[in-house]
Amino acid sequence: MCSYIVEKTALVGSAKGRKGWMRIDTANVYYDHPYYSTLDHVLAIDFTNEGEGGRDRVAVELSAESARALVDRILAALASGDAAHGAAAAPVAIAAE
Amino acid sequence: MSFYQGLQAEVVPFRGHNGDQGEAYYARPLRSGKFPGIVVIHHIPGWCEWTTEVVRKLAHHGYAAISPHLYFREGGPNESPDDLGARIRAAGGVADAQVMGDVAGAMAYLRAQPNATGKIGVIGFCSGGRHTYLAACTLKDIDAAVDCWGGNVVVDNPKDLNDKRPVAPIDLTEKMMCPLLGIFGNDDHNPTADQVNRTEAVLKKLGKNYEFHRYNGAGHAFFNNMRDAYRPDQAMDGWRKVFDFFNRHLAASAASIAAE
Numbered sequence: 001m002c003s004y005i006v007e008k009t010a011l012v013g014s015a016k017g018r019k020g021w022m023r024i025d026t027a028n029v030y031y032d033h034p035y036y037s038t039l040d041h042v043l044a045i046d047f048t049n050e051g052e053g054g055r056d057r058v059a060v061e062l063s064a065e066s067a068r069a070l071v072d073r074i075l076a077a078l079a080s081g082d083a084a085h086g087a088a089a090a091p092v093a094i095a096a097e
Numbered sequence: 098m099s100f101y102q103g104l105q106a107e108v109v110p111f112r113g114h115n116g117d118q119g120e121a122y123y124a125r126p127l128r129s130g131k132f133p134g135i136v137v138i139h140h141i142p143g144w145c146e147w148t149t150e151v152v153r154k155l156a157h158h159g160y161a162a163i164s165p166h167l168y169f170r171e172g173g174p175n176e177s178p179d180d181l182g183a184r185i186r187a188a189g190g191v192a193d194a195q196v197m198g199d200v201a202g203a204m205a206y207l208r209a210q211p212n213a214t215g216k217i218g219v220i221g222f223c224s225g226g227r228h229t230y231l232a233a234c235t236l237k238d239i240d241a242a243v244d245c246w247g248g249n250v251v252v253d254n255p256k257d258l259n260d261k262r263p264v265a266p267i268d269l270t271e272k273m274m275c276p277l278l279g280i281f282g283n284d285d286h287n288p289t290a291d292q293v294n295r296t297e298a299v300l301k302k303l304g305k306n307y308e309f310h311r312y313n314g315a316g317h318a319f320f321n322n323m324r325d326a327y328r329p330d331q332a333m334d335g336w337r338k339v340f341d342f343f344n345r346h347l348a349a350s351a352a353s354i355a356a357e
Contacts, residue, residue, distance in 0.1 A: 002140075002141060002223050002224055002227075002248035002249065002287045002317070003141075003248075003249070003257075003287075004141070004186055004189055004190035006186055006187055006189075008187070028183070028186070028187045030186065032141065032142075033140065033141060033142055033223065033317075033318065034142065035142040035143060035145060035182060036179070038323065038324050038325050039325055040316065040317060040318070040324060040325060040326045046183045046187065048187075054184065054187070055172070055180075055184070057180060057183055059179075059183065
């Protein structure tokens with residue numbers, strides 16, 4: 001795509017990066033040329049903590065096909081979590097961008 | 098023709114837009130003599146390993162080449178370029194004016210070297226190709242420019258223009274002051290073959306000195322041997338076109354070291 005188009009979402013969570021575990025509050029999602037992957041385009045996600053300056057990140061670069069499969073498995077895991085734990089996996093309200 | 102001449106490659110400080118000091122990757126032949134210079138403009142993902150390979154390749158072919166780290170303001174020299182690139186992307190990218198200032202600074206660095214001929218070329222890839230087109234239209238004293246698959250030279254959606262990228266490069270074509278070489282893959286989606294044709298039509302209409310080469314069986318970034326997009330036959334021919342162009346416009350005698 002060769003663009004700066006980024007989908008940004010606030011979230012609540014934690015991730016393990018080069019300095020160990022950290023809290024994260026933002027995911028920047030884009031589909032564009034990768035930095036590391038050999039693929040022409042990747043679905044990339046940068047998990048950051050904007051509240052702490054956003055300087056550290058946990059990054060992934062996924063093929064489009066595997067990204068879609070991951071979305072499907074995330075939803076499946078949440079559904080099975082709902083079934084097993086009741087409301088524990090229900091959506092949590094977070095501040096919208 | 099002589100191969101395997103030595104070269105020196107290193108990270109050097111340079112002054113970019115507004116006099117800001119950043120880092121650039123610089124390589125030059127070690128043999129005696131004077132060399133034309135080439136500025137290499139990296140792509141959106143950042144100041145990557147492949148970019149440094151391009152700089153060394155140009156030095157191997159007899160040029161003093163430099164690639165300014167366009168994202169240096171975002172972090173320190175010890176931070177990974179890909180992390181800086183991620184922050185830049187999240188912030189909406191770098192402003193065209195700032196990039197032009199950084200390219201002008203890199204050109205000044207090259208011209209200040211004692212072994213410089215004074216001739217300067219610019220080459221850029223992907224977004225750097227777009228920046229090269231902009232530089233050819235807005236910066237003085239460029240002797241040759243090579244746009245490798247620069248996207249968004251033609252802007253079909255006005256919403257893609259903003260404070261950082263306020264003008265479609267195609268609309269500045271009348272001001273283009275140097276010869277332009279364009280390298281494109283016909284399977285590319287940005288720029289599309291149609292957009293390349295429209296760019297060429299404007300260059301032709303305005304009587305600019307240009308040459309475009311289009312490759313079948315190739316898409317975006319087909320020179321990049323670190324990507325699945327790499328197409329060796331098309332890339333080898335494309336590189337020959339690039340060196341033929343630079344040799345013609347930047348003084349062939351100084352750059353004949355490894356030309357075929």
